[in-house]
Amino acid sequence: MKPLILIVEDEAPQAEVLHYNLSKADFRTSIAGTGEDALVKVEEEQPDLVILDWMLPELSGLEVCRRLRSKKETRGLPVIMLTARGEEGDRIRGLDNGADDYVVKPFLPSEMVARVRAVLRRARPALSEDKLDYGDISIDLLEHKVTRNGTSVHLGPTEFRLLTTLIERPGRVFSREQLLDLVWGRNIHVEERTVDVHIRRLRKALNGEKMPDLIRTVRGAGYSLDAEKA
Template identity: 60%
Template sequence: MKPQILVVEDEDALSTLLQYNLEKEGYGVTLASDGEEALMLAEENTPDLVLIDWMLPKVSGIEVCRRLRSRQETANVPMIMLTARGEESDRIRGLDTGADDYVVKPFSMTELFARIRAVLRRIRPGLAEDVVKAGDIMVDRGAHRVKRGDHDIHLGPTEFRLLDYLMQHPGRVFSREQLLDAVWGADVYVEARTVDVHVGRLRKALNRHSEHDPIRTVRSAGYAFDFEAV
């Protein structure tokens, strides 16, 4: 059964765009145009995830999050907040109120889908998509398989986890230390330069047919997976 997403957005154009793209990705979508309608719909049929705008008519997105968290039936429903308010204090307030993630407008659909998958995987792993795609690269976690175009890509377990993690956060730059904690584990001691070795192996495997390199090196900062460039 496909995950059901409640989209709470009062801008008709964005609401329609979200519905079209989410349904294309295989999600079921219910739309609400204000906070009161969102609360009513969530009470009638508990969604698997709520995608909610901060600024809403009647009841604000922050208040909707607070009320959903206070209800037993919806207390554990994952919520991602969409907002034009990008200040740190606003992000902290949104997360403290109950949102699981925070996406600042304008955003790309690819980034949003990655955030949705990451939240579902963390909070409701049974609903998470086992196949992740970006451009011509496909990672199948269930089969532990990677393809680029028509070619199978053979990766070691560390390179597989590294690619999977980077693809979960497209465009975001991670330092070597952050990648070590996420991929190797915080309790494992290896030198930071080890990341460079494994990134080199991953690049060699992904780009063996002279394809464009999707992994971007950011000098003095780390690495990022650039989905736009794939």
């Protein structure tokens, strides 16, 4: 699954340049024109990284960053602050309020793509690796193989994508709607209960008869992969 980058920028031409170059670099993108819109989009589908303009109408980028950092669900969400402010004091303010990096306008699109890749590598090493490991579960992304405690686990394509999505961000609770978007895709109509069916299949394949269940069901919220639950 391609990483999702949320671009929060009220200048349409600038947002379009970022969208074009990030898409060309094999990222998915979403655009918000205001701070409030950005917070709504994060609630609907949490991105892998946010490019956040400092000077936004009404709710500033700095305040958006503070609010993201104040919530448990988005505390670790990578943020690159984008601004025309170049003074050292402003850079320090941005970083002190939770930004992971700081890019001053004007900038080269190639520089922004490089910054995004670098921040993602630090925040989510799984995005640059060929293997994912969590607890006693290991996924080989190149060969599409899964093992648990050294034993091969046979999964169908959907269960494989579902497990990969969960293991990339262990502990995070995904709603059924979010899993539908990430695993099946937004353009495919599938009922939410289909997620429950495939979660049951995934559990059966992973757990066998004796292995502890690492998939946590959160009533009214969704599912997460959580070794502490077992």
